[in-house]
Amino acid sequence: MNTNHPTPDPGLNAVLQELVTSVQAILGENFIAAYLQGSFAVGDWDTDSDVDFLIALEHDVPDADLPALQAMHGRLYDLDSNWAKHLEGSYFPKEILKRDDPARTLLFFLDNTYRELIRSDHCNALVVRWVVRECGITLAGPDPAALIDLVSADDLRQEVLATMQTWAQRIFADPSEMGNRWYQTYAVLSYCRMLHTLHIGRVESKRKGAQWAKRALDSRWTGLIQRAWEERPNPSLKVRQQADPDDCKSTPDFIRYALDVSRQYEDTNRKAAWP
Numbered sequence: 621m622n623t624n625h626p627t628p629d630p631g632l633n634a635v636l637q638e639l640v641t642s643v644q645a646i647l648g649e650n651f652i653a654a655y656l657q658g659s660f661a662v663g664d665w666d667t668d669s670d671v672d673f674l675i676a677l678e679h680d681v682p683d684a685d686l687p688a689l690q691a692m693h694g695r696l697y698d699l700d701s702n703w704a705k706h707l708e709g710s711y712f713p714k715e716i717l718k719r720d721d722p723a724r725t726l727l728f729f730l731d732n733t734y735r736e737l738i739r740s741d742h743c744n745a746l747v748v749r750w751v752v753r754e755c756g757i758t759l760a761g762p763d764p765a766a767l768i769d770l771v772s773a774d775d776l777r778q779e780v781l782a783t784m785q786t787w788a789q790r791i792f793a794d795p796s797e798m799g800n801r802w803y804q805t806y807a808v809l810s811y812c813r814m815l816h817t818l819h820i821g822r823v824e825s826k827r828k829g830a831q832w833a834k835r836a837l838d839s840r841w842t843g844l845i846q847r848a849w850e851e852r853p854n855p856s857l858k859v860r861q862q863a864d865p866d867d868c869k870s871t872p873d874f875i876r877y878a879l880d881v882s883r884q885y886e887d888t889n890r891k892a893a894w895p
Contacts, residue, residue, distance in 0.1 A: 653761020
């Protein structure tokens with residue numbers, strides 16, 4: 621991988637180069653590596669994709685370096701680039717990055733469309749480790765396999781099952797959370813993708829998850845899935861718009877169906893029988 625041209629988009633490459641060189645200058649010997657993950661890593665990005673990154677460190681960001689790091693992210697956000705406003709990622713101490721962290725330690729995290737780091741466990745997941753190790757694009761530093769232990773398909777499936785269940789509980793407790801056009805479609809596509817991961821034991825893109833789901837799942841959900849995919853462009857606009865009432869009503873039912881299908885994997889020693 622040419623670290624000077626990690627993506628086909630020159631504007632994005634310039635933002636990534638500025639990110640990495642700035643982080644290296646601030647953190648010095650504490651910096652180990654930087655990787656591009658998410659949709660760019662799994663090979664199905666478009667102009668509406670988040671720019672998911674991961675920074676590997678010798679140890680957590682020291683208090684003395686945090687102000688400079690915050691200022692740097694604010695400066696990048698103000699660049700004349702749409703990509704710069706959609707950076708999202710976490711700073712991982714190497715001991716936490718290496719393997720699963722059941723404590724879900726809060727890491728310094730930059731959320732999409734934000735300009736300041738917060739503490740969050742957003743990226744502290746096996747799914748992220750799997751994507752970085754197996755598909756990550758190296759921006760600087762060693763191959764990610766040198767820093768991250770192998771994530772088994774069974775462990776990946778167990779985490780996805782837990783995510784499906786806990787997220788569903790939150791949605792069922794407060795369905796109004798899905799009231800905007802972005803969140804409702806995001807939920808549908810995410811459950812398709814998670815079911816796809818359960819099926820194949822690896823992480824693929826939302827596009828591939830949706831395509832698979834339309835073929836593999838009960839045909840009564842095909843229209844809902846297709847509309848969710850068609851609604852994906854312009855998320856920053858759609859997060860402020862009301863979701864389609866019928867699709868909003870159908871989405872919890874689709875999630876219940878997805879949970880029913882997922883139960884075939886609750887016992888990883890039992891071979892799944894897919895629809």
